[in-house]
Amino acid sequence: MKNILIIDDEEGIRGLYEIEFQSEGFQTHSVSSGEEALRYFNENRPADLVILDIKMENMDGLDVLEELRSRTIGVPVILNSAYSTYKNNFTSWLADAYLVKSADLTELKEKVKELVPV
Amino acid sequence: MDTIIEKADTATIADPPGIYFILESKYSNKNKAIHIDDFEIKTLNHDLPMVSDILHNCSEEVIKAVSETINGRGAAKKLIFESQENTSYYELHCFPQDNSNSPTVGCFLIDRSFQEFEKKRKKYRIHELGLISQAVRAFAETRNLSEILRIILLAVTAGHGLGFNRGFILLSDDSRDCLWGCMATGPSSPKEAGEIWNDLSKNPMTFDEVLRLYKNGGGQDAQINKLITSIKIPLSESAGFIARAAMERRSVIIGPESIENDNDRELCDKFGVEHLALVPLISSDLLQGVILADNVITKRPITDADLNILEIFARYASDAIENSRLYGKLEHQVSLMKEANEKIIRSRENLVRAEKLSSIGKMALKVAHEVRNPLTIIGGYANLGLRKISPDDDSRKILDVISKEVGRIENTLNRFSSVVSMNEKNEDKYSLAEIIRETLGMLSSGSNLTSPELKLAPDVRDSRVFVDKGLFHQALMALLREAARLANGVRNISLNVIRFENSAMIFIDDGQTNSKFAENFYSGLRKRNEDRYQDMAVALEILQHYGGDIGIGSLQGIHGMLYVEIPLWEGK
Numbered sequence: 001m002k003n004i005l006i007i008d009d010e011e012g013i014r015g016l017y018e019i020e021f022q023s024e025g026f027q028t029h030s031v032s033s034g035e036e037a038l039r040y041f042n043e044n045r046p047a048d049l050v051i052l053d054i055k056m057e058n059m060d061g062l063d064v065l066e067e068l069r070s071r072t073i074g075v076p077v078i079l080n081s082a083y084s085t086y087k088n089n090f091t092s093w094l095a096d097a098y099l100v101k102s103a104d105l106t107e108l109k110e111k112v113k114e115l116v117p118v
Numbered sequence: 119m120d121t122i123i124e125k126a127d128t129a130t131i132a133d134p135p136g137i138y139f140i141l142e143s144k145y146s147n148k149n150k151a152i153h154i155d156d157f158e159i160k161t162l163n164h165d166l167p168m169v170s171d172i173l174h175n176c177s178e179e180v181i182k183a184v185s186e187t188i189n190g191r192g193a194a195k196k197l198i199f200e201s202q203e204n205t206s207y208y209e210l211h212c213f214p215q216d217n218s219n220s221p222t223v224g225c226f227l228i229d230r231s232f233q234e235f236e237k238k239r240k241k242y243r244i245h246e247l248g249l250i251s252q253a254v255r256a257f258a259e260t261r262n263l264s265e266i267l268r269i270i271l272l273a274v275t276a277g278h279g280l281g282f283n284r285g286f287i288l289l290s291d292d293s294r295d296c297l298w299g300c301m302a303t304g305p306s307s308p309k310e311a312g313e314i315w316n317d318l319s320k321n322p323m324t325f326d327e328v329l330r331l332y333k334n335g336g337g338q339d340a341q342i343n344k345l346i347t348s349i350k351i352p353l354s355e356s357a358g359f360i361a362r363a364a365m366e367r368r369s370v371i372i373g374p375e376s377i378e379n380d381n382d383r384e385l386c387d388k389f390g391v392e393h394l395a396l397v398p399l400i401s402s403d404l405l406q407g408v409i410l411a412d413n414v415i416t417k418r419p420i421t422d423a424d425l426n427i428l429e430i431f432a433r434y435a436s437d438a439i440e441n442s443r444l445y446g447k448l449e450h451q452v453s454l455m456k457e458a459n460e461k462i463i464r465s466r467e468n469l470v471r472a473e474k475l476s477s478i479g480k481m482a483l484k485v486a487h488e489v490r491n492p493l494t495i496i497g498g499y500a501n502l503g504l505r506k507i508s509p510d511d512d513s514r515k516i517l518d519v520i521s522k523e524v525g526r527i528e529n530t531l532n533r534f535s536s537v538v539s540m541n542e543k544n545e546d547k548y549s550l551a552e553i554i555r556e557t558l559g560m561l562s563s564g565s566n567l568t569s570p571e572l573k574l575a576p577d578v579r580d581s582r583v584f585v586d587k588g589l590f591h592q593a594l595m596a597l598l599r600e601a602a603r604l605a606n607g608v609r610n611i612s613l614n615v616i617r618f619e620n621s622a623m624i625f626i627d628d629g630q631t632n633s634k635f636a637e638n639f640y641s642g643l644r645k646r647n648e649d650r651y652q653d654m655a656v657a658l659e660i661l662q663h664y665g666g667d668i669g670i671g672s673l674q675g676i677h678g679m680l681y682v683e684i685p686l687w688e689g690k
Contacts, residue, residue: 013491016502
């Protein structure tokens with residue numbers, strides 16, 4: 001079973017995504033900050049795909065993404081933000097997809113399945 | 119008279135200078151009246167041929183004077199003595215001598231030639247001063263340099279003016295490095311002179327009338343002006359007599375003897391005369407230029423008196439020229455200040471608008487984040503619930519309403535979160551160069567008076583963009599402020615605008631080689647916790663709305679240059 005790591009400081013989002021993706025046949029883990037996410041990777045825990053929020057306290061999603069890429073961790077990353085502004089940010093180009101948050105998760109689910117076929 | 123006095127040792131010298139002598143008359147007595155037939159000079163022992171010549175040349179008047187004296191009527195006669203060289207004026211005063219057997223008359227001959235000449239000269243001088251006075255009045259009525267030069271030249275050349283045939287004015291430049299031929303007046307040939315003077319004799323005009331004629335565009339001397347405007351004389355010793363006299367600030371009558379080198383000869387040839395009066399124009403101890411005048415048609419010699427009166431006139435003319443130049447400079451300064459003031463007012467207005475829009479933009483971003491997350495959660499759970507519960511569950515209706523309403527709010531938010539769409543846009547075609555300049559004006563307003571360097575490629579100078587001017591100002595301002603911050607000051611950044619296909623590329627540089635300017639700028643685009651980065655995020659949003667972008671590219675072989683791209687208006 002493929003593992004999805006959900007990184008978001010909004011508890012409601014994390015809960016929602018976990019339920020949704022588990023029901024789609026994925027195993028999910030979620031963390032609430034960039035620091036926690038890096039610790040997760042430091043512990044060599046499994047992640048076949050990362051859903052990454054951008055605006056978080058202290059270390060934001062783009063910093064996490066940059067760190068992952070600098071460590072040559074090639075896990076697919078979907079940036080999932082309330083902002084549309086950072087689509088053309090160079091760092092955001094390091095991600096595999098950029099999706100603006102929406103109550104309709106259809107697009108997000110499709111992108112996840114595209115990047116990590118079940 | 120001096121000559122006469124020198125020879126008349128026995129004559130009495132009086133004041134005014136005169137000579138005393140006795141005339142003995144040869145007379146006849148007819149009808150109890152004495153008739154003088156002739157006279158003889160008696161008491162002068164020395165030969166005074168000139169007195170004798172004068173008296174005999176004017177014998178009729180002398181006999182008349184003697185007769186009237188003897189017959190009891192004192193008389194003074196004016197004698198005009200014409201010699202080959204000139205015409206002289208004398209006054210003969212006669213009075214009877216008592217102790218003589220035959221009628222004798224004491225005479226006093228006074229030379230009035232000098233007084234007559236002086237009288238004429240004074241009359242002429244009054245006329246000249248009157249003209250200068252009229253010219254000075256005319257100077258006071260204008261600040262226009264061309265008009266002032268025209269008045270000067272008319273005063274120098276008008277028949278009832280200083281009487282020269284032609285006049286030329288050369289003015290010095292601000293740095294006093296050279297003299298430039300500016301204006302001239304006068305006939306270019308004897309034929310033309312004949313026509314002008316013939317016209318004037320038929321329709322005599324006062325100086326004021328001549329001024330009015332020229333002011334209304336009449337009487338322009340094209341040929342002679344072509345000559346003078348072709349002349350540029352460096353103010354150096356070797357540049358010829360005009361430069362020398364101007365530098366030494368002395369008035370001179372230039373003649374063949376003044377020619378010292380080829381430059382002098384060339385200048386004389388250009389003017390086509392042997393003699394020229396030259397008077398420097400000096401005001402506030404600064405050389406304003408020179409007046410040149412000649413009598414090319416009449417060949418009348420230029421006298422010291424001519425030069426003197428020209429010199430007097432030149433003092434007033436110099437002041438008028440200097441005043442006009444100062445006024446011109448002042449006017450230019452005032453216009454610059456007015457322009458700068460208007461620019462500041464425009465910049466302030468634009469700045470206020472840009473700041474307002476910026477605040478709205480920042481608010482939009484905050485709302486986007488604060489509202490979108492809860493919406494995603496609420497709507498997401500509602501959608502999840504809809505999938506989980508059975509189709510006939512009553513709760514389904516409630517969840518359906520929640521899901522639809524969340525979708526509606528999301529749609530609204532999508533429109534609202536776009537900074538551009540939430541403003542009432544006032545889009546139109548604007549000059550890109552103008553918008554950039556205005557933004558730079560805003561950037562350099564307030565305490566920061568330095569403006570970044572701006573280079574516009576020729577093919578974008580007239581290019582236009584179709585944007586909301588205020589939004590575009592706001593976007594550029596945010597980007598340039600950040601650029602200035604990274605470059606340690608506005609003065610350190612430069613903008614180079616080129617055209618690439620259908621877009622303008624505004625390359626922003628800090629002028630430092632191997633700096634991380636562009637890189638640092640980019641890292642700012644993903645930071646949102648500080649106000650200025652939010653400004654940049656909004657700026658990017660605006661640019662993208664108009665099809666533009668921010669990127670890093672190459673310009674003139676230099677890599678890693680930051681650019682702002684904006685599509686140009688191509689008529690659709």
